[in-house]
Every structure is written in structure tokens, then in C-alpha cells.
Amino acid sequence: MLSLIRLPRVFTINQVPKVFHEDSIISGYRHPRSSATDCILSLFQLTNETLNIWTHFLPTWYFLWKLVMVVLMQAAWQDSFTWPLLIFLFSCCIYPLASSCAHTFSTMSARARHICFFFDYGALSFYSLGSAIIYSAYIFPDKWVNGFFHQSYIPIAVFNTVICTGLACYSRLGLPFLQYNHDIVKRFPECQSPRFSKFLRVVAFAYPYLFDNIPLFYRVFLCEGEGCTDNDTNILHYNHIALAFLTGFLFATHLPERLAPGSFDYIGHSHQLFHVCGVLGTHFQMKAVEQDMVTRRPWLLEHSIPVTFSNSVGAALLCLVLNLTIIILFSLPLLSAPVCQEKKCGKSPKKASAKVCPCC
Numbered sequence: 001m002l003s004l005i006r007l008p009r010v011f012t013i014n015q016v017p018k019v020f021h022e023d024s025i026i027s028g029y030r031h032p033r034s035s036a037t038d039c040i041l042s043l044f045q046l047t048n049e050t051l052n053i054w055t056h057f058l059p060t061w062y063f064l065w066k067l068v069m070v071v072l073m074q075a076a077w078q079d080s081f082t083w084p085l086l087i088f089l090f091s092c093c094i095y096p097l098a099s100s101c102a103h104t105f106s107t108m109s110a111r112a113r114h115i116c117f118f119f120d121y122g123a124l125s126f127y128s129l130g131s132a133i134i135y136s137a138y139i140f141p142d143k144w145v146n147g148f149f150h151q152s153y154i155p156i157a158v159f160n161t162v163i164c165t166g167l168a169c170y171s172r173l174g175l176p177f178l179q180y181n182h183d184i185v186k187r188f189p190e191c192q193s194p195r196f197s198k199f200l201r202v203v204a205f206a207y208p209y210l211f212d213n214i215p216l217f218y219r220v221f222l223c224e225g226e227g228c229t230d231n232d233t234n235i236l237h238y239n240h241i242a243l244a245f246l247t248g249f250l251f252a253t254h255l256p257e258r259l260a261p262g263s264f265d266y267i268g269h270s271h272q273l274f275h276v277c278g279v280l281g282t283h284f285q286m287k288a289v290e291q292d293m294v295t296r297r298p299w300l301l302e303h304s305i306p307v308t309f310s311n312s313v314g315a316a317l318l319c320l321v322l323n324l325t326i327i328i329l330f331s332l333p334l335l336s337a338p339v340c341q342e343k344k345c346g347k348s349p350k351k352a353s354a355k356v357c358p359c360c
């Protein structure tokens with residue numbers, strides 16, 4: 001059967017344009033102008049992206065199953081107290097799905113690669129808002145419930161998603177129309193200064209994570225005395241926090257492949273571990289919040305800010321609209337590239353993207 005399907009060949013780092021290079025990954029690159037079919041076929045072929053795709057594609061189904069269970073078992077739509085959990089679970093489906101699609105189709109062209117990852121960043125931003133909505137509803141320590149910070153927490157979290165997506169998209173090519181246009185002449189960060197670009201991306205995702213977790217960090221690390229909500233759930237929160245920091249560490253350091261470039265090209269490189277730790281962290285986060293939701297329900301219903309359309313579904317919809325607008329803004333100059341320009345570029349991988357990315 002396999003002999004009937006000819007799997008596309010893979011390339012080494014020197015055979016593909018610089019825009020496709022991954023730090024300390026030497027081999028296993030797909031053709032930089034792969035067809036959509038080749039991209040899908042590559043799911044069943046060992047390349048340096050295969051496990052990146054599967055480590056997010058399978059968890060998408062796990063979180064989707066959780067979401068469907070909550071909808072079916074808890075008659076969630078009639079109970080506004082459950083809405084934040086639904087939004088959070090929806091965001092947990094979206095971010096691994098967007099990521100696995102981005103990793104699958106990112107080798108169709110340099111332009112496709114940028115646009116794919118713009119969507120990936122937008123989905124991560126949306127997940128940060130999903131976390132904020134669920135934290136606001138269920139995990140705020142008793143002491144802080146209904147305070148000024150609690151009341152301004154979700155609006156700030158929505159604003160943060162704009163900063164996060166904007167900064168992460170900016171880290172690839174700079175500002176749309178001003179610093180890059182259809183032929184990407186004045187490209188900025190990623191090629192000229194990859195470290196700065198990486199730094200911007202780390203900040204873009206660390207910042208909303210740290211903001212979202214202020215109430216949780218206060219509750220589990222700093223709070224003393226009455227009103228600290230010191231319950232059995234804290235151990236699950238510790239697991240989630242430890243995994244989140246490990247996720248950030250792997251993303252920022254590129255370990256272990258940096259210690260032995262070429263040795264982890266297919267299995268075990270930092271991006272795969274980053275995906276796995278991120279998903280495990282999300283799993284523990286979900287378990288912790290579900291437990292808080294159940295145990296604290298009577299108290300929260302009596303004392304906390306009521307869950308309304310505007311502080312749950314409305315905030316999520318606003319976030320989706322704002323983030324899609326940002327992604328479209330950053331993608332427009334790339335989409336308007338004349339098609340003939342890419343067609344001219346020939347078949348050899350090195351030449352293929354030369355016209356759309358000067359850092360090839």
C-alpha cells in the first residue's frame with residue numbers, strides 16, 4: 001500500500017530558504033513549496049514537523065470530547081455559571097487545532113508559513129482569554145472576589161490579547177504595509193535579528209500568562225490567613241504552574257537540540273516537548289478549575305460577580321473579532337502578492353521562495 005503512495009522527499013537545512021530554518025534542527029525539512037496534499041501526506045512520514053503536528057492534533061480531540069461531555073451532561077446552556085468552562089474548553093480545542101494546522105501547512109510557501117503562524121498566535125491569545133474568563137469565574141481567592149482588580153480583570157485580559165497577538169505577529173515581519181509589503185522588501189525582525197524576534201514572542205506569551213495568573217499565584221503562593229481559598233485543588237494548580245514554566249523554558253531555550261544539533265531533528269526536540277508540556281499543563285489547569293468550580297459553587301454564586309453574557313461569551317466574541325482583525329491586517333500585504341511572482345521562482349527548494357523572502 002505504502003509503495004503506491006510516493007511520500008515527498010525531505011531536505012537538510014542548507015537546501016531550504018532561511019525563513020524555514022529551525023534553530024539546531026539540521027535535517028527532515030519538507031519542500032518549501034509543498035502542495036497541500038504533500039503537507040497532509042507528511043503527517044504519515046517522519047519529518048521534523050510530524051510530531052509537532054500530532055502532539056497538538058490528538059489533544060484537540062481530547063479537549064473537544066471534554067467540551068461535548070460538559071455540553072451534554074451538564075445542560076450547560078441553561079446554567080450561566082457553566083459558560084466560562086465552555087469558553088475555556090472551546091479555547092482549549094482551538095489552540096492545538098490552529099497549531100497543528102499551522103505546522104501541517106507552513107511549508108506551502110514563505111507567505112503561507114507567516115499566515116499559518118499568525119493564526120497560531122491568535123489562537124494562543126484566545127486561549128489566554130479563555131483562561132482569564134474561567135479564572136475570574138472560579139479561582140479568584142475569596143479575599144479578592146468582587147474587588148476592583150476582579151472587576152477590571154476580564155476587560156484587561158481582552159486588551160492583553162490584542163497586545164499579545166499584535167506583538168507576536170510583529171515579531172515575524174514587522175509592521176504590515178510600513179515595514180513589509182507584497183514583495184517583503186523591508187523585512188524586519190525574524191531574519192535580521194532572530195534572537196530579538198524570539199524575545200518579542202516570549203514576551204508576547206509570557207505577559208498574558210503572568211497577568212492571568214496573578215490571582216492564582218497570590219492564592220497559592222502569597223496569601224495568608226482568612227479568605228485564601230486554601231483547598232484540595234491547590235495541588236492540581238501547582239502541577240499546572242510547574243508545567244507552564246517548563247513549557248516556557250523549553251520554548252525559550254531550544255533544549256535539548258541546542259546541546260547536540262542534528263540529534264533531535266525528528267524525535268525529542270524542544271518544540272515537541274513544548275507542545276506536550278503545554279497540553280499537560282492545560283489538562284491540569286482544566287482539572288483544577290473544574291474542581292474549584294464544583295467545590296466553591298454555592299459560595300461563589302452568593303458572593304462573586306455573576307456570570308453574564310458580557311463577561312463571558314461577549315468578551316470571547318470581542319476577542320475573536322479583534323484578533324481576527326489583527327491577523328487579517330498582518331496577512332493582507334502577503335495575500336496581495338502577485339501570484340506570478342511565486343510561480344516564477346522555480347522548483348529547487350532554495351530558489352523557491354527567494355522572491356517572497358529576501359532572507360533566503
Ligand SMILES: [Zn+2]
Pocket residue numbers: 052099103271275
Ligand atoms: Zn508549535
